[in-house]
Amino acid sequence: MTLARMIRLNKLPDVPELSRKGSLREMEAGDVKQVAALYTRFMERYGMVPVMTEEDVKHQFLSGLGRGDRPPGVWKGRREGQVVWAYVVEVGYILF
Numbered sequence: 001m002t003l004a005r006m007i008r009l010n011k012l013p014d015v016p017e018l019s020r021k022g023s024l025r026e027m028e029a030g031d032v033k034q035v036a037a038l039y040t041r042f043m044e045r046y047g048m049v050p051v052m053t054e055e056d057v058k059h060q061f062l063s064g065l066g067r068g069d070r071p072p073g074v075w076k077g078r079r080e081g082q083v084v085w086a087y088v089v090e091v092g093y094i095l096f
Contacts, residue, residue, distance in 0.1 A: 022091035026070075031088050032058045061086035 018024050027035065036057040043049040052060070066082030078085075 018087075018089045022089045024087055024089055027061055027086035027088050029058065029062060032062070035061065035088065060084075 016024055032054050036052065036054045039052060039057060061084060064082065064084030066079030068079045070079065
């Protein structure tokens with residue numbers, strides 16, 4: 001396979017597919033309760049799953065955000081020291 005073909009086949013879209021369904025934004029501390037509920041509901045379909053409390057969700061998804069701010073509405077980029085990127089899709093007041 002040529003390099004040009006490999007790049008063409010593996011190219012990611014400039015705008016994430018999820019942002020077309022609603023407002024894609026970075027997860028915030030206020031989203032922890034809804035994210036934990038969505039996680040629990042999703043994992044019910046499996047026989048053996050890790051059980052995560054709201055504190056666990058907060059630790060897993062919000063503890064590695066790094067330092068500094070990003071401009072609002074920007075989904076690309078990183079903060080200094082950032083190792084975790086957690087996003088939610090907001091449709092009205094409901095997270096998906």
